[in-house]
Amino acid sequence: MIKSKVCLLAVLLLVLFLAPVVPVKADAMTVDYISGQLICQCGCTSVLNNCTHAECHSRESMTNLIRQKVDQGESAAAIIQYFVAQYGEQVLSSPPKKGFNLTAWLLPFAAIMAGGAVIYFALKKWVKRGTHQPEGVVPVNETDKEYERRVENELSGFTHGGFR
Amino acid sequence: MADIGRISLLLALFAAVYSAAGFFIGAKRGHPGLVRSARNGVLAVCGLATIATASLVYAIVTHDFQLEYVASYTSRDLSLVYLLSTLWAGNAGSLLFWAWLLSIFSAVMVFQRRDTGRELVPYAGSVTMITAAFFFILLLFVASPFQRLSFVPPDGRGLNPLLENPGMFFHPPFLLAGYVGFTIPFGFAVAAMITRRLGDDWIIAVRRWALMAWLLLGIGNLFGAWWAYVELGWGGYWAWDPVENASLMPWLVITAFLHSIMMQRRRGMLKIWNMVLIILAFSLSILGTFLTRSGVIASVHTFAETPLLGTLFLVFIGISLLGSLGLLFYRSDNLKSDAEMESVVSRESTFLLNNLLLVGAAFAVLLGTFFPIISEAVRGVKVSVGPPFFNQVNAPIFLAIILLAGICTLIGWRKASVRNLWHNFFWPLVTVLAIEVFLFIIGIRQWYALIAFAICAFVLATIIYEWFRGTRARHQMKGDNYFRAFWGLIGSNRPRYGGYIVHLAVILMAAGVIGSSLYDxxxxxxxxxxxxxxxxxxxxxxxxxxxxxxxxxxxxxxxxxxxxxxxxxxxxxxxxxxxxxxxxxxxxxxxxxxxxxxxxxxxxxxxxxxxxxxxxxxxxLVSWIWLGGIVFVLGGLLAFWPERRRPASPNDESGRST
The missing domain is CATH 2.40.128 (Lipocalin)
Incomplete structure (x- = not known):
């Protein structure tokens, strides 16, 4: 039984590994992509291609300029850099991944990893402490019959034990 | 009517201060009469706040344009429904609405019949009344909705047309009700620390309040997303605007709390952590109000910038945060738990990781929201932090959270072995791989989409598998037919199965977000x-x-x-x-x-x-987000629905001191 299950999983995995996947779409030279990297300068604080103010003149002029530069064959990086030189770093829709800005990009992950380390050591400590199996412990190799009993126990115990 | 409103607010302020002091002194010195009087004071606050709110509503519907608020946000051509919505459309009106809701919630809390946590109510009432008093002070001296003009304009300026949408009729009240709802669990947490009753009583008392606030805030966010999609006209539903972020952060933190209190109930663990989460959720809920009113961060949602109001909110956040954290530090010895576990591989571990990731996601959103200010302070350079940043940072964290929801569903409490894991996860994994093959055949090729959909499919499969096994177990144990066994299963533990339905809703919404983000x-x-x-x-x-x-x-x-x-x-x-x-x-x-x-x-x-x-x-797949919203509400309501009351037994935990 286990052999056939392993075979089934292996076949499905093989099919997927052979499949030619592609990276996330990112046509760096499209006007839309570059607009998505910039903030509209009409004061709306929206990303350029999201600004919907009818009176916004920034969106049209900025988008036309991007289109013109794309047509002239300028690279996306050069076009974005042009706008940074014009309006400053705040024209970018996200802080560039360098220098002090890296704190914004990396700190959440660093904090999660640090928290993960704390949890890991706490778990080790608690597991070391938990040498005995208290009443109601779930069996290690739970069978369907045991599962049925556990579900029934937990459900009937719910009324007396409050929420879980 | 304006005078009635103003006088009501003034009296409500006095009553709130009296109740706050009466509750505290009465409980501390053991004067039940004073506590009862303070309780009646809460009723008075609720009545007076209702009169003040009714006064403003009356002024709005009768077009009393001498009131600055009415002249600023309403006009004669506005329909009655949108006239009513102007109550929360402006700064002062929304503050009054906040105070009114808080007074109602406080009254329900102090008069609620409860089996556990009765001793905590006076202190919790004191906290909510102090909060209410703060809002009454703002309404009387900083942002009065009853401010008169020196002349009577023939018509008002009218409501911002963007707000004339059903989504905007429901979004603010649900959002504000969610924010206000966090005050009650915060009050109980502070009460538990003051009284040293740090066992399970306080979390039993606050669970449904926290769940209600979480549900209301979630519904508010969904209405906001729907409104943005149909009304703002940029084709999206979530722009990671600072004010949107402000409503997401407390929701994430309370989601963590709703999971971690299960650990405290089952294993006596995470007592300090649960306190921290409630304190954070309350502070973040006030932070949202601060962001909309201070003008400190550029946002499309801000009310008129009022520096004094912003400063006062900041002071209030500072005091409540430092005060409650100080109290927590002072009581930390009483909150230490002798946690023990049998294995690292267990449901407990997944709950810990889920908490870490949920709070990590909230931290990422907080950091991104305030990074423009931080950058300007440190480097003197203004930067913008928009959707590309939030999407890149949060997408992997959210996917990990969703994955954990699937693992957590089928992994046992306390300990899981390899055989146990293989037995539980085999069919869900087969389902995932089959769905992946299907997605590939229909043309999904982006690796990020394939991974994200695989995670969603995995969680969906684990939930269905768990329901199937539970239904089969009941069918075999009780002899019920499968339909009856399924309903019996759901009904016998509504919090658990309501939670699973919410997980299902998250899957639907995640699929909608993945589809609309990667394949638009x-x-x-x-x-x-x-x-x-x-x-x-x-x-x-x-x-x-x-x-x-x-x-x-x-x-x-x-x-x-x-x-x-x-x-x-x-x-x-x-x-x-x-x-x-x-x-x-x-x-x-x-x-x-x-x-x-x-x-x-x-x-x-x-x-x-x-x-x-x-x-x-x-x-x-955008429709899946709204469909997920409906499932979210159903699951939330199922989890929230009260259990049948049972007669108190001698072994009841109520009143037990820890």
């Missing part, structure tokens, strides 16, 4: 009547443009015929409104929505030559 397509075209634009399999033919006047606005309306593979599907009419009393034009987008995708058309502009510009967007 758009085109901008300038057309003359009779010309067409193609986007994927849709062809849109521009028919005509029309202009007409209504009582309140000028409307520019266009019509396009939509064809799919040669078949006429119907007409779409994107429009532009020019309201007489509002400077900005408003886009009325046209949306053709199906379960598979939305065809979203925006009228961008037009010229005298007849050339008209449109933006056409295909947003796949």
């Amino acid at each position: 397509a758009s085109v901008e075209a300038t057309l003359q009547p009779g010309e067409s634009v193609r986007l994927q399999r849709y062809i849109l033919t521009y028919d005509n443009i029309d202009q007409y006047e209504t009582e309140s606005k000028q409307v520019v309306s266009t019509s396009l015929s939509v064809y799919n593979s040669g078949h006429l599907l119907g007409q779409l009419t994107p429009e532009k409104y020019f309201h007489h009393n509002y400077d900005q034009a408003v886009s009325e987008v046209a949306i053709r929505s199906t379960l598979l995708e939305d065809l979203y058309v925006i009228l961008v502009g037009w010229e005298d030559t007849g050339a008209t510009s449109f933006k056409v967007i295909i947003n796949p």
